[in-house]
Amino acid sequence: MAKPMKIDFISDVSCPWCVVGLGGLEEALSKVGNLVEADIHFQPFELNPNMPPEGQNIVEHVGEKYGATPEQSAANRTAIHARAAEVGFAMKTHDQSRIYNTFDAHRLLHWAGIVGGQAKLKRALFDTYFTQGRSPADHEVLVDTAIAAGLDGEAAREVLASGRYADEVRQAERRWHSAGINSVPAVVINDRYLISGGQPAAAFEQALRTIAAELAEPAAT
Numbered sequence: 001m002a003k004p005m006k007i008d009f010i011s012d013v014s015c016p017w018c019v020v021g022l023g024g025l026e027e028a029l030s031k032v033g034n035l036v037e038a039d040i041h042f043q044p045f046e047l048n049p050n051m052p053p054e055g056q057n058i059v060e061h062v063g064e065k066y067g068a069t070p071e072q073s074a075a076n077r078t079a080i081h082a083r084a085a086e087v088g089f090a091m092k093t094h095d096q097s098r099i100y101n102t103f104d105a106h107r108l109l110h111w112a113g114i115v116g117g118q119a120k121l122k123r124a125l126f127d128t129y130f131t132q133g134r135s136p137a138d139h140e141v142l143v144d145t146a147i148a149a150g151l152d153g154e155a156a157r158e159v160l161a162s163g164r165y166a167d168e169v170r171q172a173e174r175r176w177h178s179a180g181i182n183s184v185p186a187v188v189i190n191d192r193y194l195i196s197g198g199q200p201a202a203a204f205e206q207a208l209r210t211i212a213a214e215l216a217e218p219a220a221t
Contacts, residue, residue, distance in 0.1 A: 002034050002036060004037045005036050005038050005208070006190055007040045007188070008041050008187070008189075009022065009185065010045050010176050010187070010188065011186075012044075012047045012102055012184055013105045014047060014099060014102050015045075015185065016084065016091060016093070016198075017197065018185040018198065019087070019091065019198075020089075021185035021198040022122070023084070023088065023201075024087060024199050024204050025187060025199075025204050026087075027087065027201035028201045028204030028205035028207075028208055029204075031205050032205060035209065036208055036212055040119060041118070042109055042113065042118055043172055044172050045173060045181065045184045046103060046106070046173065048099055049101075049103065051099060051102075053101055055098035055135065055137065056098060057097075058073070058093060058098060058099055059073050059074075059095050062076075073095070077094070081093075090131050092131050092132075092133065098135070100129075100136055103166075104137060107160070107166060107169055108160065109122060109125070110168055110172075111155075111159045111164070111165055112146075115152075117149055117150055120150055121146060123149075124149040125145055127145075128144075128148075139160045142160060185198060189207075189208075190215075
C-alpha cells in the first residue's frame, strides 16, 4: 500500500541546484512507483531578496557574494550544467546572464498552488530563466510563463498587478527560515524528514524507501 507523503520542496526559481534537486526527486519518485503517494508543495525561498528588478550580472554577483573569480564561476556553471543535463534539463546560463529578483514569481507560484498547476509552473519558470534567459522579475515574462504552463494568462496578470499573496509568501519564507532552512533546495517530508541539497536520484530514492519503511512500522504502545 502506498505511503502518503507530504513533500515540501523549498527552493528559488533562480537556484540552479534546485533544478538538479527537483529532477532527482522526480526520478526517484518514478523509481519507487506505488510505494509512495506524493503530495508535492513548492515553497518560497529567495536567495537574493534585495535584488533590484533589473538584476545583476551573474559573474559580478557570484564574485561579490561568494568571492569566486570569473574562472571559478565559469567552472561552477559548467559543472551545474552537466548535473542538470543528467536530469534532462538544458541549462544555458553564461557569463552575460543575470540574477533577478524572484518575489513576484513566488507570488505566482502561490496562486498556482491554489488554482492547480503549481508543478507545471515551477518547471516552466526554471525553463524561462535557465534555458531561455528571460527575467522572472518581468511581469510580461511571468504571464507568458503561466500561459506556457497551461494557466490563465489574464488571471496571472491580475495576480501580479494586484500584489496579491505577498503576505502569504513572506509568512511562508519566515516559517521556513525559523525552521532552520537557510539554503536550498531543501526537501521536507511529512514535516519531519529533511533532505538537503541538489541530491542525485539515488539519494532521494534511498531516503524515500527508508521513510516509507519507517511509516510502515507499527506505532509503539
